[in-house]
Amino acid sequence: MKRRAIVLCFLSMVWILVGCTDKPKPVLETDETEKPTLLDENHAPIRIGFSMDTLLEERWLKDRDLFKEAVEALGAEVEIVAASGDDALQISQAEALIHSGIDLLVIVPHNAEATAAIVHKAHLSGIQVIAYDRLVKNADLDLYVSFDNEQVGEMQAKAITALVPKGNYAFIGGAITDNNAHLLKQGVFKVLRPYIERGDINIVYDQWTEDWTPVNARANMEEALRTTNMQIDAVIAANDATAGGAIQALAAKGLAGKVPVAGQDADLAGVQRIVVGTQTMTVYKPIQMLAKEAAELAVAMAKGEIVTAEQKVNNGKIEVPSVLLTPIAVNEHNLDRTVIFDGFHSPEDVYREVAE
Numbered sequence: 245m246k247r248r249a250i251v252l253c254f255l256s257m258v259w260i261l262v263g264c265t266d267k268p269k270p271v272l273e274t275d276e277t278e279k280p281t282l283l284d285e286n287h288a289p290i291r292i293g294f295s296m297d298t299l300l301e302e303r304w305l306k307d308r309d310l311f312k313e314a315v316e317a318l319g320a321e322v323e324i325v326a327a328s329g330d331d332a333l334q335i336s337q338a339e340a341l342i343h344s345g346i347d348l349l350v351i352v353p354h355n356a357e358a359t360a361a362i363v364h365k366a367h368l369s370g371i372q373v374i375a376y377d378r379l380v381k382n383a384d385l386d387l388y389v390s391f392d393n394e395q396v397g398e399m400q401a402k403a404i405t406a407l408v409p410k411g412n413y414a415f416i417g418g419a420i421t422d423n424n425a426h427l428l429k430q431g432v433f434k435v436l437r438p439y440i441e442r443g444d445i446n447i448v449y450d451q452w453t454e455d456w457t458p459v460n461a462r463a464n465m466e467e468a469l470r471t472t473n474m475q476i477d478a479v480i481a482a483n484d485a486t487a488g489g490a491i492q493a494l495a496a497k498g499l500a501g502k503v504p505v506a507g508q509d510a511d512l513a514g515v516q517r518i519v520v521g522t523q524t525m526t527v528y529k530p531i532q533m534l535a536k537e538a539a540e541l542a543v544a545m546a547k548g549e550i551v552t553a554e555q556k557v558n559n560g561k562i563e564v565p566s567v568l569l570t571p572i573a574v575n576e577h578n579l580d581r582t583v584i585f586d587g588f589h590s591p592e593d594v595y596r597e598v599a600e
C-alpha cells in the first residue's frame with residue numbers, strides 16, 4: 245500500500261511538472277482562405293508592434309511593406325506606427341502598442357538615446373524589443389538586426405578615393421540622433437585617415453544633416469561651397485537623400501557630374517543619378533533580406549522561442565546580440581546585376597532618365 249502510495253504520488257508530481265514546464269505552444273490555424281494565423285496560449289493571434297521613425301524616405305516605405313508581408317506570411321499580425329521624426333510621439337505610440345498587448349516590439353528609433361525609455365517600458369510589461377536597422381543606445385535591448393553600417397562608410401570612401409586620391413573632401417553626414425550616421429562616419433574616416441595623415445586629402449567640410457533631409461543637406465553643401473570658394477574635389481554624403489541635396493547645390497554652381505559624390509540606399513533617384521553621371525555610387529542594402537530576417541526573429545521570439553545571434557554590438561550598456569547583413573557597393577557598372585537583378589528597381593525605372 246505504502247509503495248503504491250509513493251508511486252502514485254511520484255507519478256502525479258511528474259504529471260504536474262510536465263504540465264508546468266510544457267507551456268502550450270502557439271498553434272498555427274488556417275482559415276477557409278488558407279491564411280495561416282498563429283495563436284498564442286490564450287488563443288489570441290500573435291501580434292508584433294512595429295514602431296517606425298519616419299516614412300519620408302523611399303526605403304522606409306519598402307521596409308514597412310516587406311516587414312508586414314513577412315510577418316503575416318508567418319501567420320502573425322503586425323501593427324505599424326510611424327512618428328515622423330518626433331521623439332515624444334514615437335514614445336507615446338510605442339506605449340500605446342505596449343498597452344494594447346502586443347507580444348513583441350520592433351523599433352526603428354528616431355533618436356538612439358531617447359528610445360531607451362521605450363525598451364524599459366516594454367520590459368516592464370514582459371515584452372521583448374528588437375531594434376530594426378538602427379540601434380537603441382544604453383538600453384537592455386534583446387536583439388539588433390541591421391546591415392554592417394560601418395562597412396557602408398568604408399565602401400563609400402573606397403569608391404571615392406579610387407577616383408580622387410588627393411584633394412578637398414566634403415562630408416555631408418547623416419542625422420546626429422541616428423547611431424547609423426555615427427557608424428557610417430567611422431567607416432568613412434577609417435578609410436580616409438591614411439590619406440589625411442599623408443596630407444593627400446583635406447576634409448574641408450564635415451557636418452551632420454538634421455533628420456537626413458535633402459533640404460538640410462543642400463544647405464550644408466551650399467555652405468561647404470561658399471566657405472571653400474568652391475574648392476571641393478569630392479563629396480561623401482551619408483545617403484542618397486542627402487546626396488541628392490548636395491548635388492542640387494553642385495548643379496547650381498555648374499559642378500554636378502564634375503565632382504564625384506557617394507550615397508547610400510540605392511533610392512530610385514540615386515541610381516538614376518548614377519546613370520546620368522551626377523552621382524558616382526551608392527550602397528545597396530537588400531531590404532527584402534533585412535525585413536524577412538527581422539520578421540522571422542520577431543515571430544520566433546514572440547512565440548517564446550530562444551533566439552541566438554552570433555554577432556554582438558555594444559550599445560553603451562550591453563553587448564547586444566546582433567544580426568548584421570552585408571551591404572553592396574553599386575555604381576554604373578554593376579547596377580544590372582545588383583538592384584535590377586534583385587527586382588529592387590525595374591530597368592524601365594532606372595534607365596528612364598537615359599531614354600528621355
Ligand code: GAL
Binds near residue numbers: 301377425509
Ligand atoms: C539610416 C539608414 C539609412 C538612411 C537613413 C535615413 O538609419 O540606415 O538607410 O536611409 O537612416 O532614414
